[in-house]
Amino acid sequence: MAHEMTKKQAVVRMIGFGAASAAVYGAIFYFSNPITEMFSRGGVYAAMPIATVFLVSYVHGGFASNLWTALGINARQPAKTLQPAATKRPEVRATLNA
Template sequence: MTESNLIKKKPKGKMLLFGVFSVGLYLALFLNSETVMRFFTKGGMYAVLPIGTVFLFSYVHGAFAGNFWSVLGIDAKKTQLQEKMEQKKSTVRRSEQSRPRIRVQA
């Protein structure tokens, strides 16, 4: 395994992208908080608004937060399961490489 493989590339681009999205969503909500609160607290079928909103924010902001820790170099230690999965992948790759190929010489 090479050094470049061991030192994982940091997802700076993803972090920035989701960060901008996240800030945009928060700004949109808080700059229109009066309208938002009027509709979001109506109850009944309007319940879909707060529930849907938290799902959207958790996806965008969650992705930002996850990439933020990765950029800081705070990543999970490889678990046994992940190591097994990687071993499986590398075994598949090796078997693909060693497959005999037909070469046609015209």
């Protein structure tokens, strides 16, 4: 099972993914007209919007996931059961069965 991320780790990852997401969005909107025109040419150009949304879903999806973790909004694991309080096991003594 994957280990649970701490809030600090989530914040670091959120900043990383957030910067990547901002860069992708910045590029799309800085060149919005040529990109929109090129992506709507049809035919093989269809691969471009599809590849872009996969990229956006990775970087912005990563940002979103870490944002909620950083804010302390986490899923509750269904199989979560309380471990019984540890009892002190009797010490094992070496015995000689001669």
